[in-house]
Amino acid sequence: MATWQVSFPTEETKKFTDEVSFRGAGLDFRRTLRGGTSASVMMAWNVFHERTEGTIDLGFGAVSGSQDRYINSFPIMIGVLQYFGDKRSTRPYVAVNGGGFVLIQTFRIGVTEIEVDDWEWGIAPEVGVIIPIRTGAWFVVNGRYQWSPTSEDLSENEVDLTYYQINIGFMWEQ
Numbered sequence: 001m002a003t004w005q006v007s008f009p010t011e012e013t014k015k016f017t018d019e020v021s022f023r024g025a026g027l028d029f030r031r032t033l034r035g036g037t038s039a040s041v042m043m044a045w046n047v048f049h050e051r052t053e054g055t056i057d058l059g060f061g062a063v064s065g066s067q068d069r070y071i072n073s074f075p076i077m078i079g080v081l082q083y084f085g086d087k088r089s090t091r092p093y094v095a096v097n098g099g100g101f102v103l104i105q106t107f108r109i110g111v112t113e114i115e116v117d118d119w120e121w122g123i124a125p126e127v128g129v130i131i132p133i134r135t136g137a138w139f140v141v142n143g144r145y146q147w148s149p150t151s152e153d154l155s156e157n158e159v160d161l162t163y164y165q166i167n168i169g170f171m172w173e174q
Contacts (some may be wrong), residue, residue, distance in 0.1 A: 005026050007021040012160050024047065024165070026167060030081065048072075065110060068106075071161070076100055079095050083130075092128070093127070095125070096123070101120045101146075101148050103120055125145055126143065126144045129142070137170065138170065143167070146164075
């Protein structure tokens with residue numbers, strides 16, 4: 001499955017970058033186990049960016065000026081999905097995904113750049129629907145809540161990286 005992903009920062013993520021991200025793409029590889037249950041491996045890339053003015057406290061001091069703030073989030077997770085309904089019709093589903101994130105947080109002001117990159121653990125519950133287009137191909141719409149409770153900000157304070165996603169794409173079978 002290939003998806004275009006629109007992400008909405010929440011909570012502590014929103015304090016760093018408050019802009020909705022239209023820059024996201026993902027790949028899911030799903031395998032039917034039995035009945036309406038599937039297992040998946042999911043990989044994605046979501047980019048948050050905000051250009052802002054003002055003052056920010058970085059823990060070791062405050063700076064003012066025109067700032068570019070980026071978060072590059074690369075979730076890599078495995079999941080279990082449960083589909084409902086008949087295989088030949090529109091099917092809603094629920095999923096639980098767990099794994100990790102490669103998180104790259106970048107702060108630029110003037111000619112100075114601070115970048116923190118980490119591997120963080122997280123989960124991503126998901127609800128969605130698949131709509132048949134033709135035999136072996138489906139249109140997919142789903143929503144995820146990406147949550148990494150172990151992240152650190154630029155000041156090395158513990159924060160939760162959280163964001164909602166709406167994903168639109170296509171799924172096909174071999």
